[in-house]
Amino acid sequence: MRPVYFMTGFPGFIATRLIRRLLVGEPDARFELLVHPSQRARAERERAALGSAEQFALVEGDITQPDLGLPTSKFAELQDEVTHVFHLAAVYDLAVPQQLAHEVNVTGTRMVNAFVNSLTNLQRYVYFSTAYVSGDRAGRVLETELVKGQNFKNQYESTKYEAEVLVQELMQDVPITIIRPGVVMGDSQTGETAKFDGPYFIMRFLEKFASLPIPYIGSGVALVNLVPIDYIVEATCYLAHAAAGAGKVYHLTDPQPYNAKQVYELICRELLGKPPVWTLPAGVVYAALSVTAFRKWVQVERETLAYFVEQSVYDTAQAQRDLGAAGIHCPDLRSYMAQEVAFYKQHRTDREKLIAVR
Incomplete structure (x- = not known):
């Protein structure tokens, strides 16, 4: 079965790098790339650099809206065809206002979760969280831990925490891999x-x-905790397909x-x-x-x-x-x-x- 990847966060840097790496192993894969209308022009430029429009479809929508703001016919088409979902779209600004952070990071993830739950051929849901859902915790933080009564340094952390809680609630019923990167640097x-x-x-x-x-x-x-983008991409692409990666959370942080x-x-x-x-x-x-x-x-x-x-x-x-x-x-x-x-x-x-x- 030809894989069909649905991805939010394009034309962002990590999303674009993930696509290029996925193509190495699956050159015939199809990509349905959810793009906010405000990012359309930039997304068109990035898609042109990737390849044919047939293989890389730009799907205009909004993760904060029901059915991701998609036309009913397109939503139904994706329900039957999508095999993998990568959810990267988020507000990453550390100084982001609370309302905007909650709308995009929490409400947006809730809507993507609903979309994931409707898919009939899903093989993996990959969610990009952050190591900093740990908030103000001190000492060793395990990949298996999340809800520990922590407080947070900013709205980015608190809303990403809320969003990961929502994703983890699906783990018993959906094959999920959660990625928690550290601070991402450039290519090594x-x-x-x-x-x-x-x-x-x-x-x-x-x-x-x-x-x-x-x-x-x-x-x-x-x-x-600094990590290079190429490590994040290589690790994510592997874990998204490895049987061992389903139902787990990974700290993609520097072990030393x-x-x-x-x-x-x-x-x-x-x-x-x-x-x-x-x-x-x-x-x-x-x-x-x-x-x-x-x-x-x-x-x-x-x-x-x-x-x-x-x-x-x-x-x-x-x-x-x-x-x-x-x-x-x-x-x-x-x-x-x-x-x-x-x-x-x-x-x-x-x-x-x-x-x-x-």
């Missing part, structure tokens, strides 16, 4: 990424003070993460050619980033700092066991940071990659 070989967020904010921050003695920010003992001080120094050396030499209290930087003018000048979201004092330690036992059988492993950060920084330096003025800081 080329450095390619779509947006300069997360650790790239550090690069933007450091460049503002390149001519001065660079400080460390706080003690930096907390672990930082560096702490914040090590990551900061590694970036500093690669970007500026020198290490930090003194320490600035983290509270001072947080207070400075609370000032709009300073935040916009350094081009750093204040919410980013929370991920460099993270107290959670993500257990990857299931991921390492099931991916190890296929020879898939997360590369060491030191082996690819140079590529990440080089790509940033080459594209740092590209407006499409810059995150607007409010």
Whole structure:
């Protein structure tokens, strides 16, 4: 049976990379790509780069609407034909307002779940969550854990948590694989990424003070979980088809993460050619980033700092066991940071990659 993939989140970077990887193993697969009307023009450009319109159909709709905003005839067609669902569409902005985050991340997932429940030939439902559904938990977090009374650092975390709860409620009846990535970096070989967020904010921050003695920010003992996009894509495509992947949750995080001080120094050396030499209290930087003018000048979201004092330690036992059988492993950060920084330096003025800081 020719596989038919239904995917939300196109033309996003991860979705596009997933499609390209899936085609390696299944060149004749068909893709039904749900696209919000606001993304139509960009989606057309990305589809043209992928191949024929017959193989890659753009389906205009809205995950927040009943039946995903699709015409009745199209919805019925998909019910009979779709074999795999990849749900990636979400609002990822750490500073997102609560109403928008809930509408897209929670209501949207509820509507996708209803669609999944109506499919007659479903082989796998792959849901993209985040490791940070752990919220403010401290210590080791297992892949088998979710509801632990945690609080959350922002609306992104809380709504992704609510959404994963909804997906897990289907696991007894639907073959589901839940992916919980850490902070996603660019490609480990080329450095390619779509947006300069997360650790790239550090690069933007450091460049503002390149001519001065660079400080460390706080003690930096907390672990930082960075993973390259190619590891996420390779692992997801394998787990989406492996029998072992059904009914499981996977932390696609670094099994041997560096702490914040090590990551900061590694970036500093690669970007500026020198290490930090003194320490600035983290509270001072947080207070400075609370000032709009300073935040916009350094081009750093204040919410980013929370991920460099993270107290959670993500257990990857299931991921390492099931991916190890296929020879898939997360590369060491030191082996690819140079590529990440080089790509940033080459594209740092590209407006499409810059995150607007409010």
